[in-house]
Amino acid sequence: MLATILLLLTVLSPTESYTIAQETKLHTELFTGYQKAIRPGADRSRPLSISVDFLMISLKEFNEEEGRLSVIGAFKFVWTDNRLAWDKNSYGGDLTQTSVLQDTVWVPNVVNLNCFETMKPLGSGSLSLRIYDGGTVAWIPPALIESSCDADVTYYPFDSQTCVIRYYMPGYYQSDVNFSPSRTEADLQQYEQNNLWEITSTSLSTFVNSYYFQELQIELQMQRRSRYYIAGLILPICLMSFLQIMVFILPEESGERVGFSVTVLLAVAVFLTIIQESLPEASEPSVSLLAYKLLVDILVGAMITSTAILGSTIYHKNETDSVPICIKRCVQTCRCKLSCRKASPKVIDVKSAEKPPPDDFRDEAEDDVISWRDVGKVFDKCCLIFFTLCLLINNMVLMAIISLN
Secondary structure, X not given: OHHHHHHHHHHHOOOOOOOHHHHHHHHHHHHOOOOOOOOOOOOOOOOEXXXXXXXXEEEEEEEOOOOEEEEEEEEEEEEEOHHHOOOHHXXXXXXXXXXXXXXXXXXXXXXXXXXXXXXXXXOOOOOEEEEEOOOEEEEOOEEEEEEEOOOOOOOOXXXXXXXXXXXXXXXXXXXXXXXXEOOOOXXXXXXXXXXXXXXXXXXXXXXXXXXXXXXXXXXXXXXXXXXXXXXXXXHHHHHHHHHHHHHHOOOHHHOOHHHHHHHHHHHHHHHHHHHHOOOOOOOOOOOOHHHXXXXXXXXXXXXXXXXXXXXXXXHOOOXXXXXXXXXXHHHHHHHHHHHHHHOOOOOOOHHHHHOOOOHHHHHHHHOOOOOHHHHHHHHHHHHHHHHHHHHHHHHHHHHHHHHHO
C-alpha cells in the first residue's frame, strides 16, 4: 500500500522544466556583445575544427551535353563556439539546447567553387541551427547543388562518370578553419535511386589547393543504366544492319533487289538520324565509340547498295558477250573452294563402266562454259560472306572494347 502511494505521488508530482522567459533570457545574455563576423575559438593560434558530413537525397540530373550535375542533399557542420556555452542550472536545470536563426551566429561561409551558373553560399537567413549548452553548434543547410562536370562519353551507353563537387571558404586558410570529414563517404541512407544513373561509390575528403585554401570535395562515381539503350538502340541497329545483307539472298528474278537495298539503306539512315539526337555531343576527351560504329554501318550500307546494283548489272549482261578469262578463273576458283567442302570420295563400279557418265562428270564438263549469270551468282556469294564478316567484326570490336573497359 505504501509503495502504491509513493508511486502515485511520483507520477502526479509536477516536473521542473525551463520556461520561455528563461530561454529568452538565455538568448539575450548569449548574443549581447556577440560578434558574428569573428570566427569562434579562444586560442587564435589553433584553427577552428569543423566536422563535416554530406547527406545525399537524390541525383536530380546529369546533362552530358551541358556538363551540368544537379544533386539534392544537405550538409552537416558541427563546431564548438565557446562564446555560446552556458550553465543549464541557471536556466531551469534542463535547458540544454536551443535554436537560433542562421544570421544570428557565425557560420562557415561555404561556396561552390565549380558551380554551373551562380556562385552563392550555403544556407539562408531564414534557416535555423541548433546550439547546445557546451557551446556545440550543429548546422544542417539543405542544398540544390548545380556543379560543372565534363562527361567522358567514349563508351556510351555503357559509360561511367566521375564528378567532383568542390566547396571552399573565401577569406579563411587552413590555419584558420580546418574541415574534418566525419566519414570518408556520403550518407546515402535517404538516397532515392535515379532511373538513369546508379551511384556506385562516393567519397568525402579535403584538399589544399595551390592558393592555400582548403577545399571540401565530394566525389560521385556513377554508372549508366544501359538496359533501355540495349533494347532501344543497340539491338535495332544491329538487326537493321544485318537486314541489308539479305539483298544477296533475294533472287535476281524477283526484280526487287536494287529497290530492297535502297529502301533498307534509307530506313537505316533515317533511324540513325533519329538516334543521333540521343547521342551526347562531345569531342573531348573522346568521341563515343558508338558514333564510329554508326559511321561504319552507313559506309557498309552504301557499299552493299553499290554492290547490289553492280550485281544486278552483271546478271543482265548480254549472254553473247564473252566472259574475260581472268573472271572465269576467279569464278572457277570460287566454285572449286565451295564444292570441295561438299565433295565426298566416290567409288565407281567396274560393271557400270559402260553406263553413261554420271551427272557429276557432265557438270564438270559444263563448268568450262561460264555465263554472266554464273558470275553473278558467285559474286553474290562472295559479297554475302564479305559483308557478313564486316558487320560481325564491326559489332564484335565494339563489344570487345566495351567489355575490356
